[in-house]
Amino acid sequence: MQYQSESRNYYSSSTTGQGGADPLERVVRLASGSAVVIFSVSTCCMCHAVKRLFCGMGVNPTVYELDQDPRGQEIERALSQLLGGGSAVPVVFIGGKLVGAMDRVMASHIGGTLVPLLKEAGALWL
């Protein structure tokens, strides 16, 4: 699992400008940065469960802990909107595409669509 601080990424790609970037845009940018991206809060146990799920499958997700990020709150709000209300975390992106919150992830796994998605994104090799 790779824990990235959002601010580091932000500084490294700061050519687009400073604080005016739309949080949602940032989310998209970050999500496209790795095969599997999880937005999480360090104290959230459900986020912990999601992380364990992917690790158990042998996947190495990139995790952004929003509570350790100076602009994490904005992102949380944006994610919450993206998901249509409710809790913002955990949220999973695979291959830059939104999979969803815990329930969607598990439904997709049980339904057999998660593994092909992971393979497609190059996060999982048989």
Added chain:
Amino acid sequence: MHSFKAAQAIALTNSDVYCHSQSPFYLRGEEGGRNGARFADLGELEQSTGSGFHHDDAVNLSRSSMYNDLKASNVSVVSSNNLQFGGLNNSLGSAEMVSSGTGVDSSQFMSHKGTIMAVGGGGGGGGGGGGGMGNGQFENWGDSGVVADHSQQTDTSTDTDDKNQYPGIHNERLIDMDSLDQLKGKIGDQKALRRLAQNREAARKSRMRKKAYVQQLETSRLKLTQLEQELKRARQQQGMFVASGYSGDHSLGGNGALAFDIDYARWLDEHQRLINDLRSAVNSHVGDTEMRLLVEGVMSHYDEIFRLKSIGAKSDVFHMLSGMWKTPAERCFMWLGGFRCSEVLKILGNQIEPLTEQQLVGICNLQQSSQQAEDALSQGMEALQQSLVETLSSNSLAPRNSGNVADYMGQMAIAMSKLATLENFLHQADLLRQQTLQQLQRILTTRQAARALLAISDYRSRLRALSSLWLARPKE
């Protein structure tokens, strides 16, 4: 129908013949206008639902006092205008004809001109005669002369004990003897008489046994309904106690657990019914469409319990997680408020064979993914517990210091928010269960899915039975 051969053409049912002892004059015949095979039903249970005595029309002259509680269905009214025994007719045509000494109001005898009422031998358990005689449902003996059975004499001679039992009949019996003396001469087949008597005895005994058995059933049925009512009352009371213990808003929370318990019990009953339907469908090889409908029915019924559980979790998540609504054995082996998905697939075993290659792959994948999801949720729960431990055992909570009260409250607030995620975990676990079942249904054919559902249901009901057995086991 037993027919009785005698000198005259008599149609009598054997088993009823004994009834002479209870009534001086006993006639029986073919089921004329009555419900067919009524006499053949003697000894069968009466379905009387309290039709009661049709005092106006018929009198229940069942021979023993046991029959008193039975409804008046034992009465068979026989009428004949062709009595060959005019003497009998006269002597028995009066209203004070027969009283069986069982408390029947003999004054309610109907006396019709030329008609004689007699009592059908109350079938064991009051079955026999069938529903109370309707008005004017008299047997027509037709033209065959109806004769008081000669075996009546035998009856009186062999059933001496009956005389003691029915003191009220003594007088009538004497009248019988006199008037029937003439019969003695007419029929002389002693062997036949003895046989008849024995038959009567046997029939009577079996009827009495049946009557006793039915009474037993009735009393235990009454007891059962009483117990059920008590239980319901106790539950309501319990609910009231809980409600009264809380103020305003909380009363709903207190009742949430009880409400769910009641809903679950109802759900379980309905589930059993659906499963039974499915089972009979599987055994009788119904068509695919019907089978699919039944499978869909069971599946959507499962959706119902998940819905109920989520409502229950909103009002009382600890009750749901505790599994107090399950039997002990189920509770012991449950996971996050319900059954284990990975377990479900193991239960299926080889009951859903044969499987195609593709199905086999699908099942294996399902097994693996459900196991992984289960593990993930379990680890999430462990993390929750761990963080709760950290929060509650924090140093700031220890000493009673005014400065620490704020800390205390702060930590408690954090702990509260962690607890709030319990509902989410329960919800995810239920979703997992639901999706596992749905995926199973997708992979399997309709028939396989039916067998799978039966296997799962059987396993769980056996687990429940195991609980009962365990609780009832003799303790050394």
